[in-house]
Amino acid sequence: MSEMLLEVQGLNAFYGDAQALFNVSLQLRAGEVVGVLGANGAGKSTLMKSLTGLVAVDKGAIRLRQQPIGGMPPGEIVKHGVALVPEGRRLFPSMTVEENLMMGGYSKRPGRWNKHAIFELFPILEEKRSQPATSLSGGQQQMVAIGRALMSNPDVLLCDEISLGLAPVVIKDIYESLPDICSDGMSVVVVEQDVIVAQQCSARLYCLQEGRVSLEGTSDALTRDQISEAYFGI
Numbered sequence: 621m622s623e624m625l626l627e628v629q630g631l632n633a634f635y636g637d638a639q640a641l642f643n644v645s646l647q648l649r650a651g652e653v654v655g656v657l658g659a660n661g662a663g664k665s666t667l668m669k670s671l672t673g674l675v676a677v678d679k680g681a682i683r684l685r686q687q688p689i690g691g692m693p694p695g696e697i698v699k700h701g702v703a704l705v706p707e708g709r710r711l712f713p714s715m716t717v718e719e720n721l722m723m724g725g726y727s728k729r730p731g732r733w734n735k736h737a738i739f740e741l742f743p744i745l746e747e748k749r750s751q752p753a754t755s756l757s758g759g760q761q762q763m764v765a766i767g768r769a770l771m772s773n774p775d776v777l778l779c780d781e782i783s784l785g786l787a788p789v790v791i792k793d794i795y796e797s798l799p800d801i802c803s804d805g806m807s808v809v810v811v812e813q814d815v816i817v818a819q820q821c822s823a824r825l826y827c828l829q830e831g832r833v834s835l836e837g838t839s840d841a842l843t844r845d846q847i848s849e850a851y852f853g854i
């Protein structure tokens with residue numbers, strides 16, 4: 621079994637007085653793709669933001685290679701090797717494709733990802749490198765967002781609903797890039813509302829319901845009924 625990379629234990633998170641995560645635990649090994657499923661408001665984005673220092677962690681532990689990173693500022697967490705592809709992409713609208721990618725390399729760690737490697741992964745981005753990023757199609761913008769996160773050479777890539785609003789054929793293209801991304805031991809957390817997409821691309825799944833882990837297991841062992849119950853509570 622590969623090395624344990626990221627360990628989340630008993631995490632609680634709040635927005636003001638409202639608790640969004642309750643005792644959430646999750647594990648990620650080197651080279652693994654893990655899915656996090658859940659309905660709107662289940663706490664998926666909050667979990668991703670907690671892991672990247674964007675939401676304060678109230679209780680519990682986040683360890684990267686056994687080193688605590690919970691409570692570090694976002695820039696420090698990137699330097700330690702965790703990068704987020706945020707929900708809604710959040711590209712810099714006034715910048716070109718290439719400039720957006722370069723912004724992701726601001727806290728660059730050593731590794732194989734640079735703009736040339738991103739252009740090899742997503743050739744269309746090289747063709748459109750000088751265009752404003754937000755003039756691209758939704759799928760291409762998502763490639764820019766993934767490329768920008770890869771530019772820091774993370775060990776853990778967190779992808780928050782990268783399929784949202786995209787056509788099935790585009791979703792397929794984007795998810796087909798995951799094996800290449802993981803080929804040198806990088807691990808990926810895929811946050812999804814789409815059960816089929818998550819089950820196809822992830823070795824293991826976690827379901828969140830109302831801020832709690834309602835189910836976890838290997839993707840091929842979990843049945844659709846189990847997932848539906850854990851996802852919708854029905």
Ligand code: ATP
Nearest residue numbers: 635638640658659660661662663664665666667707
């Ligand atoms: P979605 O799929 O709609 O993005 P999600 O599973 O990512 O949903 P979160 O965005 O993490 O869910 O939200 C979890 C809970 O926290 C929800 O009840 C939501 O209303 C609340 N919440 C999220 N962001 C904030 C915020 N900035 N301020 C207050 N409450 C928030």
